[in-house]
Amino acid sequence: MAKQYDIIIRLLMVGDSGVGKTCMLCRFADDDISSTHVSTIGIDFKIKTLTIDGKKIRIQIWDTAGQERYETITKQYYRRAQGIVLVYDMKNEESFKNIQKWMKYISDFAPEDVELILVANKSDAYNSERKVSKEHGEMFAKEHRIPFYETSAYMDMNINEAFIMLARIVMKRHKKEIDKQMEHIRLFCREDSDAHIIEKQGKDNNGCCVLM
Amino acid sequence: MHAVEINAMLRNVFKVDDNPYTNLQMKQSKMAAVPLTRTCSWDSSFVQVDLENPSEEDEPVTTCSEDPQFSDKPITLETMGKETFQRLFDSDGRLVDEHLFRKTVFRGGICEEVRKDAWKFLFGLYPCSSTARERETLALENHCRYHALKTIWKKNLSSPQYSYCVDKPDYLTDDSQEQDEVFTNEIESLNSITVGGTRKLSEEVKQQKCFADIQGQVYAGRQSIDMNSGCCAIRIIDKDVPRTDRDHPYFLGDKNPHLSVLRDILITFAVFHPDVGYAQGMNDIVSRFLIVFNSEVDAYWCFIKYMENIHTDFVESGMLRKIKLLRQLLQEVDRPLYRHLNRCCTEDLMFAHRWLMLTFKREFPFEDGLKLFEIISSHYLELTSVEAERERDMERAREFERIEGGRILETEISSANNDFTFELFVCAAILIEERKLILKCDDSASVFTTVNGLMCTMDLATIINRAENVFLSYCRKSAQDCFALVELPQSTVPYVAQNHGYL
Numbered sequence: 001m002a003k004q005y006d007i008i009i010r011l012l013m014v015g016d017s018g019v020g021k022t023c024m025l026c027r028f029a030d031d032d033i034s035s036t037h038v039s040t041i042g043i044d045f046k047i048k049t050l051t052i053d054g055k056k057i058r059i060q061i062w063d064t065a066g067q068e069r070y071e072t073i074t075k076q077y078y079r080r081a082q083g084i085v086l087v088y089d090m091k092n093e094e095s096f097k098n099i100q101k102w103m104k105y106i107s108d109f110a111p112e113d114v115e116l117i118l119v120a121n122k123s124d125a126y127n128s129e130r131k132v133s134k135e136h137g138e139m140f141a142k143e144h145r146i147p148f149y150e151t152s153a154y155m156d157m158n159i160n161e162a163f164i165m166l167a168r169i170v171m172k173r174h175k176k177e178i179d180k181q182m183e184h185i186r187l188f189c190r191e192d193s194d195a196h197i198i199e200k201q202g203k204d205n206n207g208c209c210v211l212m
Numbered sequence: 213m214h215a216v217e218i219n220a221m222l223r224n225v226f227k228v229d230d231n232p233y234t235n236l237q238m239k240q241s242k243m244a245a246v247p248l249t250r251t252c253s254w255d256s257s258f259v260q261v262d263l264e265n266p267s268e269e270d271e272p273v274t275t276c277s278e279d280p281q282f283s284d285k286p287i288t289l290e291t292m293g294k295e296t297f298q299r300l301f302d303s304d305g306r307l308v309d310e311h312l313f314r315k316t317v318f319r320g321g322i323c324e325e326v327r328k329d330a331w332k333f334l335f336g337l338y339p340c341s342s343t344a345r346e347r348e349t350l351a352l353e354n355h356c357r358y359h360a361l362k363t364i365w366k367k368n369l370s371s372p373q374y375s376y377c378v379d380k381p382d383y384l385t386d387d388s389q390e391q392d393e394v395f396t397n398e399i400e401s402l403n404s405i406t407v408g409g410t411r412k413l414s415e416e417v418k419q420q421k422c423f424a425d426i427q428g429q430v431y432a433g434r435q436s437i438d439m440n441s442g443c444c445a446i447r448i449i450d451k452d453v454p455r456t457d458r459d460h461p462y463f464l465g466d467k468n469p470h471l472s473v474l475r476d477i478l479i480t481f482a483v484f485h486p487d488v489g490y491a492q493g494m495n496d497i498v499s500r501f502l503i504v505f506n507s508e509v510d511a512y513w514c515f516i517k518y519m520e521n522i523h524t525d526f527v528e529s530g531m532l533r534k535i536k537l538l539r540q541l542l543q544e545v546d547r548p549l550y551r552h553l554n555r556c557c558t559e560d561l562m563f564a565h566r567w568l569m570l571t572f573k574r575e576f577p578f579e580d581g582l583k584l585f586e587i588i589s590s591h592y593l594e595l596t597s598v599e600a601e602r603e604r605d606m607e608r609a610r611e612f613e614r615i616e617g618g619r620i621l622e623t624e625i626s627s628a629n630n631d632f633t634f635e636l637f638v639c640a641a642i643l644i645e646e647r648k649l650i651l652k653c654d655d656s657a658s659v660f661t662t663v664n665g666l667m668c669t670m671d672l673a674t675i676i677n678r679a680e681n682v683f684l685s686y687c688r689k690s691a692q693d694c695f696a697l698v699e700l701p702q703s704t705v706p707y708v709a710q711n712h713g714y715l
Contacts, residue, residue, distance in 0.1 A: 070531075
């Protein structure tokens, strides 16, 4: 069965409870936030297929519950991620402070070469409601050398841009493998362009498509 | 055990008595005559597992395709109606036959008209043995205790020590006075307590109420409270309350007053139960109680009763334990499916975590979800219940006949793991019901997509019927495994036995 994509990349959403992770994800994957106004329990999942630079990319996005007591469950998903979206709510200072905590988890549990972006969600807020300035967010992002976006899942602002940016930097990080894979598809797999994700360890030499 | 005793046991098991559940002939003829409803008992689909032939291991305990109960005829649920419910009570208002009550609920849930009253017994808010009069006293006591508890944390929260910890959330009604009056009718109804059929003088009622108030305050004063962890809980509660069942008519609209009621219940629980606190998901459970009871006090105490035995499921270790149990169960009832999930890297079954936390609330439409919640909460079919023991007994007897009384057996041993609650069988049933789809998946993403795609597409009756079959098959399997324990050399003893440390 031929699949409709060339490359799979795996992203993860982390951040405090109620910052809008699920809403962002639903906006991006389904372009709909109406049905999603519920808290995430444990872990959830959505998929989006799109074309970047002529390559068909399937983005798997794992969504996590923000509450502390779900952390044992959610931490198990860090190691599978190639890119992580760090989300805070610009109306909630606490959620911005906690980005430090999420960064710590990432360095403890995610692969070393994981790519990150920082997202300040709910940019539709009135100025009076804003608790974290754009400069603060930018400064933090700059310090850690990661891209920064202010988004609004509600108004559909910058959502696609943020996800696609992360997808791009993940692809850049894995460029070698992707090029090899695309070449492989071009040469051998026209009929059956299965993209395989193979764990890092020692499988690079067997001629399969590798992305990790 | 002597052969004589075993014969006596067999006679007992197959005795034709007035109980339809042990009368095989009656059951079979009944099945043929009536339209297909759930029978809670007899399932002819069971396939004997040949323990000495290892290739059989690749078959699930329940066969999916050749199951006669899954013919073209639709399976229906027999919902308990008003009359059936009322017939359960004696003249003093005692619910006489609790077993029958739970069995009836298990058969197909409760009709909406009596759900509110039935749940008070189902969840143990009132003992079944209580009279209507005793329940009035209990209701007054519950009312006063709850409000005394609530007063304590509200007072604490407005003190300078804690007031800065929590911002007033914007989903609350502006007038705090209004919140407290959402259920004033509740209090009024308590003021007109009837005793012995005649309404008491209001003065006397007032005195009674006054006394109950004092008792409530004494009770509340004795409860341990933790405001510090409570404040953290409140911040998360305030995130979750405005996103709880907002498409249900009960919570529709901006600043819906029921939201602040939901908030109060959750906070009261969290601050007075610091060992459990607040876990995301509790909001979904309390909202069910609140929608059904339309009473803050009843919803709170019912939630307390509900949490009594399962509160550990809401702390981290408990969540992990539960999902681990599901893994163990699936390995026993459908090992090939489990192996397949293992190959897809979803052997942790994390997609079922939410099913268990919220008792399938998001997997079915709201009404069906309520039915499933009450069917599971009936605890009619659990491995510790009479029905399971009967199924095991019958299987032991059959097995005994099969081996023609060969080696003497240890019938007292059961290898069933009693931690496998019925809801775990419902999870397994969903997976087995959809196994064809799941077997087509090849990675964790496709498994998650498939399973998420089931949301609100499953037929409740089919799933419960399947769960029941899986349950009964498991009972028989565990009974058989006892034979295996004494019959087989150690190397061929099946997984069940090894896993539960009987060797």
